[in-house]
Amino acid sequence: MSAKVEFDATFTSRSGQTRDRVVIEKVIVGGWTGRDKAALQHHIDELAKIGVKPPAKTPLFYRVGVSRLSVADAIEVIGDGSSGEVEYVLVNHKGRIWVGAGSDHTDRVVEHMGITVAKQLCDKPIATEFWPLDEVEGHWDKILIRSTIHEDGKDVVYQDGGVAGLLSPAELLGHLRADGGELGERTLMFGGTCGAIGGVRFSPRFSLELTDPVLNRRISHSYDVVPVPILG
Structure with a gap:
């Protein structure tokens, strides 16, 4: 029996919105x-x-335990040495590839010891709305990604860029296949991020969004980051 995460999601396309149960393995x-x-x-x-x-x-392709995927409004982390990263995500749901948004939240203290371990230590929050990849591929480079953090009592822009700076889904999937991998059914992949404005740092709240200015659509999600005390 394989591990899995299930959640209800909204699938938004030109023909409207539908709700469906998503299973990620x-x-x-x-x-x-x-x-x-x-x-x-x-x-x-x-x-x-x-x-x-x-x-x-x-690029490199890291695996993390599927149980790390989260749609919750808060995650717990070890101390205050982690940070979020807004990313586009791809998911293969019932034979069709969909685009969404998430945060590759990572432990920065442990990262210098090993990236795979650092990524495994943190939950990976995602939004629960997705668009068909085939509806946005034609204007992919116009899609924007953005994140904000809560700092000194106010919301501050942490990342602000476009997916044009990242490998496109077709390019990324091509590299994945070249490495012997596949975005198979019930698989979700994070597609990369842009640099942090002012440097990588912890925040008690992280907000992310993926915006399509052509179809006038936006996917967003916010979550609190709750440190667990380090006692020894």
């Missing part, structure tokens, strides 16, 4: 997926400042 995190080499190097450099070794190649 495998989660992949696409890392170092920048299409813009300068932006990719910026992200590598900002993580190097906190001791994260540069990747041997790009």
Whole structure:
């Protein structure tokens, strides 16, 4: 018997909205997926400042336990050394690929010891709305990603960019197949992020959004980050 996560989701297309039960049995995190080499190097450099070794190649595909996927409004983390990352996500649901949004929340303290371990330590919050990939592929580079954090008593823009700086879904899936992987049924994959404005840092609240200005649609999600005390 395989592990799985189930949740109710909204599927929004040109023909309207439907609700369906989603079952996820495998989660992949696409890392170092920048299409813009300068932006990719910026992200590598900002993580190097906190001791994260540069990747041997790009992109890389990390596995995390499916139980780490979360649709909750709050997650618990170890101490205050983690941070979120807004990303587009791809999910294969009933033979069709859908686009959504999520946060590859990662423990930055442990990250310099091993990225796979650091990613496994944190839940991965996602929004529960998805768009058909085939409806947005034609204008993919116009889609925007953005996140905000709560800092000094106010909301602050933490990331602000476009997916044009990342490998497109077709490119990313091509790399995944070249590595012997597949976005099979009941599989969800995180597609990458953009650099943090002001550096990577902890926040007690993280908000993310994926915006399609062509079809005038937006997917958003917010969650609280609750530190668990480190006692030894």
